[in-house]
Amino acid sequence: MTTHTTQASTLIRNAAAIMTGASGSADDPARVKGPDIRIVGDSIDAIGALTPHPGETIVDATDCVIYPAWVNTHHHLFQSLLKGDTAGLDATLTPWLAATPYRFRALFDERRFRLAARIGLIELARSGCATVADHNYVYYPGMPFDSSAILFDEADKLGLRFVLLRGGATQTRQLEAELPTALRPETLDAYAADIERLAARYHDASPRAKQRVVVAPTTVLYSISAAEMRETAALARRHGLRLHSHLSETVGYQDSAHAMYRQSPVAFCGEHDWLGSDVWYAHLVKVDADEIALLAQTGTGVAHCPQSNGRLGSGICPVREMADAGVPVSIGVDGAASNEAADMISEVHMTWLAQRARLGMMAQPTYRGGSFEGGANAASIADVIHWGTAGGAQIMGLDEVGKIAVGFAADLAVYRLDDPRYFGLHDPAIGPVASGGRPSLAALFCAGRRVVADDQIDGVDLKELAREARSAVRELLEEAA
The missing domain is CATH 2.30.40.10 (Urease, subunit C, domain 1)
Incomplete structure (x- = not known):
């Protein structure tokens, strides 16, 4: 010492x-x-x-x-003004995407985007979170403001570590294309150029960096082509950046991967350079034993988001099986539009309970061949704290x-x-x-x-923040009507 x-x-x-x-x-x-x-x-x-x-x-x-301090490995901060949208409240993932984030996304100007980011970051800080990885996908050609710069700026003002998961898409799902508020996709060249700009300006490769950039096309199965997956993976590794995306959140991913490629989603990603110790995926709810083994073999990590997965009825990620197999595990809160309590304390509490409930659901009576009563050994408090802190830091290379x-x-x-x-x-x-x-x-x-x-953040007036949020929500609802 x-x-x-x-x-x-x-x-x-x-x-x-x-x-x-x-x-x-x-x-x-x-x-x-x-x-x-x-x-x-x-x-x-x-x-x-x-x-x-x-x-x-x-x-x-x-x-x-x-x-x-908690390490949140997957968020969508702009959704902090989209909590509890009634149109998507009882919808599963695909109809919820159309009802809420895609319906409102084009209505976010610089002021609303900054306000949403500030709300989300303050919510996280007040739960004891000091490292935030935000999967931002609010990008489109000719965009009049720099959403990446806003996120780095707001996190810096609060003194937090910030990892930009630079999302985006070069192609759209059909549901996006049909929406009146749809945003145009980027070209791969434009996406790559912005990654290089952001890496040069913000990325710090040191093991306790305050700012990082990650190559994170929004959803590899849908947002970019198979060929572009290889190109984005090469781009990331050329610049020493990590890779992140959504994967296997629902059975829809399994159906899509099978229909398009006759493979599981994880196997497909492996064939296109998107597995490795520098890659982690949000959700991975619907994965089979072979996929878990492949994730473990390659050191590919997971951002477990149990509250969003529960809210959307997607299921419960088999984190216990993953951890036992050697898959790196972390915890993310996901966006507030599918998680009305987008803070780390709520998320780790749900993680602890959901893993136990999941294992307990598998219990069978002895006369049907069962061998255990419940699932109380599925996740200990120490497991959950490890996943939500050191586990997340290790996945992001913050050693x-x-x-x-x-x-x-x-x-x-x-x-x-x-x-x-x-x-x-x-x-x-x-x-x-x-x-x-x-x-x-x-x-x-x-x-x-x-x-x-003492539960206060210097320079933050929560009453004024609440007033601004209420006003912004009223505006969004009026403009979306």
């Missing part, structure tokens, strides 16, 4: 519990005693029973639990983020369990995941900077 006295130092003292985000092995424990953590500069400098240094900032964590350990980036969420839903817990450490809700934040640190203090 080396203390850099010239850098700002903060001592977080007397935590009730510290969960590390680690895998939970003997040499990589899921929790440590602490009870103190020292931050020097942007790094965790020491963990243990620590003596304050002269002049260092003290954060009192008495009765609080500390987690690594010094997502874990509470000396030498890692100081991204920490200090939760106060001061709501009655947390009273009576025998083990306070499990509270934020097991009890759900939204525990108040004594502090959220990102790269050593305290970006949330």
Whole structure:
């Protein structure tokens, strides 16, 4: 341990519990005693029973639990103004796409897009999330504003790590083409040129980068051609960028891949250079054992989005089977238009419950050959914290983020369990995941900077933000009518 006295130092003292985000092995424990953590500069400098240094900032964590700040690996921030749209509320994925995101997407000007991004980022920060990967697909020829720049700017203002998953399409689904508000697809040359522009301006390849760019055509099976899949994969790898897309969210993907290519979606992606340790997919709800094995063999990851998958009736991703096979697992909240609680606490709570429910649904009585009663061993609290922190950071190549350990980036969420839903817990450490809700934040640190203090974000007026959101929703509904 080396203390850099010239850098700002903060001592977080007397935590009730510290969960590390680690895998939970003997040499990589899921929790440590602490009870103190020292931050020097942007790094965790020491963990243990620590003596304050002269002049260092003290954060009192008495009765609080500390987690690594959450790492959200899949979002659509522009959808933060599309929560609970009645036209798509009870629709499955394909009709929901037409009813909600495609119907409203062309109505997003620079002001509305920026407001939506700000709302979504603030919602995430208040849940203890410091790293956000946004799958932005609001791009079209002649676009009058730079949606990518807005996202980087809004995240930077809040002090968060931001990974742009640069979406887009060179072709459209039929349902998009028929919509009156449809947006034109880009050319592959235009898409590639913008990737190169963004990479030059924003991409940082370091293991604790504050800004990253990822090549992320919206849906590889539908948004680009098979030949373009190979071209985009080559483009990404030429520039040292990772790859991301949607895949196998519903049975529709299986039907499409079989009808067009006589293959499973995962096998098809493998034949077109879209599997590997630099690739992760959102959803992967509908995958068979062979596909899981192929994902594991190639090191291809998943962004598990259980709330959106539940809201759209898509199903539950077999995360337990994936993790056991060696598939890298992370957690994403997906867009707020299919997840009206687009924050990480709600998402990890759902992850914990849904995996147990899924395994439990497979239980059969003994007279029918059953061998177990339920699925309570499908996901532990430590599993879920690992997937939502270090797991996500590793998938995105942020190898010094997502874990509470000396030498890692100081991204920490200090939760106060001061709501009655947390009273009576025998083990306070499990509270934020097991009890759900939204525990108040004594502090959220990102790269050593305290970006949330006593549940407040400096410069953010929530009442004014709510007023702006209500006004924007009224405008969108009037213009879409």
